[in-house]
Amino acid sequence: MATKATSIDSATKEKKPVKAKTASTGSVTKATRTGKPKFSKETYIKWYKDMLLIRKFEEKTGQLYIQQKFGGFCHLYIGQEAIVAGTVSGSKKGDKHMTAYRSHGHPIALGTDPRVLMAELYGRTTGCSKGKGGSMHFFDKEVGFMGGHGIVGAQIAMGAGVAFAEQYNETGNVAFVSMGDGAVRQGALHETFNMAMLWKLPVIFIIENNNYAMGTSVERTTNVQDLSKIGLSYEMPSFSVNGMSPEAVHEAIEEAATRARKGEGPTLLDIRTYRYKGHSMSDPQKYRTKAELAEWMEQDPIENCLKVIQKNKWLTDKKVKEIQDWVKKEVEESIEFAENSPFPEGKDLYEDVYMQEDYPYIKEY
Ligand SMILES: Cc1ncc(C[n+]2csc(CCOP(=O)(O)OP(=O)(O)O)c2C)c(N)n1
Ligand SMILES: [Mg+2]
Numbered sequence: 001m002a003t004k005a006t007s008i009d010s011a012t013k014e015k016k017p018v019k020a021k022t023a024s025t026g027s028v029t030k031a032t033r034t035g036k037p038k039f040s041k042e043t044y045i046k047w048y049k050d051m052l053l054i055r056k057f058e059e060k061t062g063q064l065y066i067q068q069k070f071g072g073f074c075h076l077y078i079g080q081e082a083i084v085a086g087t088v089s090g091s092k093k094g095d096k097h098m099t100a101y102r103s104h105g106h107p108i109a110l111g112t113d114p115r116v117l118m119a120e121l122y123g124r125t126t127g128c129s130k131g132k133g134g135s136m137h138f139f140d141k142e143v144g145f146m147g148g149h150g151i152v153g154a155q156i157a158m159g160a161g162v163a164f165a166e167q168y169n170e171t172g173n174v175a176f177v178s179m180g181d182g183a184v185r186q187g188a189l190h191e192t193f194n195m196a197m198l199w200k201l202p203v204i205f206i207i208e209n210n211n212y213a214m215g216t217s218v219e220r221t222t223n224v225q226d227l228s229k230i231g232l233s234y235e236m237p238s239f240s241v242n243g244m245s246p247e248a249v250h251e252a253i254e255e256a257a258t259r260a261r262k263g264e265g266p267t268l269l270d271i272r273t274y275r276y277k278g279h280s281m282s283d284p285q286k287y288r289t290k291a292e293l294a295e296w297m298e299q300d301p302i303e304n305c306l307k308v309i310q311k312n313k314w315l316t317d318k319k320v321k322e323i324q325d326w327v328k329k330e331v332e333e334s335i336e337f338a339e340n341s342p343f344p345e346g347k348d349l350y351e352d353v354y355m356q357e358d359y360p361y362i363k364e365y
Contacts, residue, residue, distance in 0.1 A: 038247055041314045043089060045323075047246045048305045050088070051081040053327050054105045055302060057114055060331050061104065061121060061135075065281050069339075070122045072134040073150075077105035079276035082301035083208055084109040086249025087176055091257055094171065096144045096162050098155045099178035101136035102208070102275075103148035106178070110143035118334035124341035130352065131344050146175075152213075153179060153186030156205070160192045163203035163266075174260045176253070178206040182213020184230055185221060193234045193266075200265035204256045205231075207270045208243070214279045215287040231268035243273030244299040 037044065058076045065074045077084075080102075087097070088109040099106050107117060112128060120127030121135055128140050129148075138148040146162055149155040159177030166173040183189070184207055196203050207227050211218050218225055231238030237259065242248040249271060256267035274296035278285050309315050315323075 037308050037312065039250070041309075041312070043250075044305055044309050045314065047082075047085045047089065048302065048309060049323055049327070050109045051085050051246075051302045051305065052323065053114065053330060054081045054084070054108045056327050056331050057108060057117070057334070058104055060335065061118075062277065062281065064121070064335070070134075072123075072136070073101065074121075074135045074281045075102040075279065076275070076277045076281075077102050079296065079300075080208055080210060080243065080273045081105055081109075082246040083178070083206070083243050083249055083271050083273055085301070086246040086251075087178075087206065087253050089246070090250040090253030091174065091176060094144065094173045095257070096146050096159075096166065096173060096175045097178075098146040098149065098159050098162065098175070099208075100152065100155060100180060100183060101148065101150045102180070103136060103138045107138050107140050107143060107145045110140070110145050112138075112140040112143050112145065114330050114334040115337040116140075118331075118338040119341050122338040122341070123343060124338055125344050125348070126337070126341040130348070132348070132352065153183040153188055155179065156183065156186065157188045157192045159205075160196045160201055160203050163196070163201040164199065166202055167199070172261055174202045174204060174257045176204050176206060178208050180213060181207055181209040181211060181218050181227060182216065182221070183207075184227060185213075189230075193231065193236060193268075196266045197234045197236055200263060202260035202263075203266045204253065204260060205236075205266060205268045207268070208273055209270050210273050210275045212275075212279070212287065215283070215285075217287065226270070228268060228270035236266055236268050238268040239270070241269050241271045243271040244296070244301050244304075246301060246305065 055078060058078050061074065062076055064070065084105045097106055097110060104117065107128070108114060116126060116128045117138060120129055120131060120133060120138060123131040123134060125131050127133070129137050133139065133148065136148055136150040139145060147155070149158070155177055156179055159175050163175035166175060209218070209227055213221065218227070224230065226240070228238040228240045237256070239252055241252045252269050256269060259265070259267060274293070276293065276297060306320070309320070
């Protein structure tokens with residue numbers, strides 16, 4: 001369920017100062033489910049399977065990181081799974097997806113084998129980026145995943161570039177570019193929004209709004225706390241969406257993608273979500289309360305999805321257990337695969353890098 005951003009007129013007429021809020025679900029639809037489900041049995045089962053695989057893959061990732069099985073940075077997506085679940089089901093094969101460094105959920109939902117993702121975390125040659133990217137730089141062109149980007153906001157302009165290529169080649173594909181609530185403060189967002197609207201690029205900008213950029217909340221960052229309003233000065237269709245509900249995300253994504261495929265250009269979706277874990281693996285989380293976390297966890301998309309499946313008797317308890325066991329096995333096998341894979345060799349440093357034959361400073365390697 002998407003909520004349309006207020007028009008520029010009513011936004012500027014607003015006299016009262018905006019009261020600082022703590023993270024809350026606000027006015028977006030809560031993920032309570034009554035009555036007939038809007039989506040098919042197959043869709044709910046796929047969402048459940050995909051979101052559970054992401055959650056379990058990442059819970060294990062967190063444990064392995066603490067055990068120092070691999071190094072580098074590690075940002076978990078736990079709590080935000082409904083965004084990728086709804087984005088993938090609401091998009092089409094051939095579409096392109098990219099995000100920031102919180103990038104484990106996207107390729108899993110798009111169908112990348114968890115084994116090559118775990119191997120990438122372990123820095124092994126069998127990883128999706130040949131062990132040279134790590135947690136922040138997952139890539140899988142086969143499924144349309146264009147990365148994993150460590151520089152906050154870098155993917156915004158690159159995503160518009162990807163959309164430009166799709167438009168230029170007349171593929172009918174759409175680019176989905178996810179960014180955090182902190183990333184929207186990058187200046188490049190404005191240049192990108194301007195060009196994307198001018199050229200009516202087939203790009204959907206997704207703010208994965210978990211209300212915090214590391215430890216800094218949205219209300220400490222800006223007076224414009226309704227992030228969907230950021231698109232209005234470019235007359236970009238802009239909406240707020242409940243990010244704890246794969247249904248709401250799917251609907252908003254599908255509607256935006258239909259517009260983009262018709263040549264009507266970009267959409268901005270401010271998708272409200274919450275990360276259950278710290279920003280990265282070293283975050284004491286002093287900037288938020290346990291009560292705030294608990295409020296969001298009550299709307300857990302995986303549990304809610306299972307409730308819909310059980311209420312409609314789509315799966316027996318035995319079948320649910322089979323899915324849970326399958327997920328567990330997938331994660332275990334991904335670790336085994338990673339641990340039995342080789343590390344890159346020194347010479348591999350010189351492969352997959354841009355190299356100019358006549359560049360004067362690299363003569364030998
Ligand atoms: C250009 C740049 N500046 C600063 C950083 C350090 N940094 C890494 S994550 C982050 C916070 C971003 O928060 P947000 O965009 O809300 O994404 P989230 O982590 O919540 O998914 C910062 C400042 C960076 N990686 N790149
Ligand atoms: Mg954030």
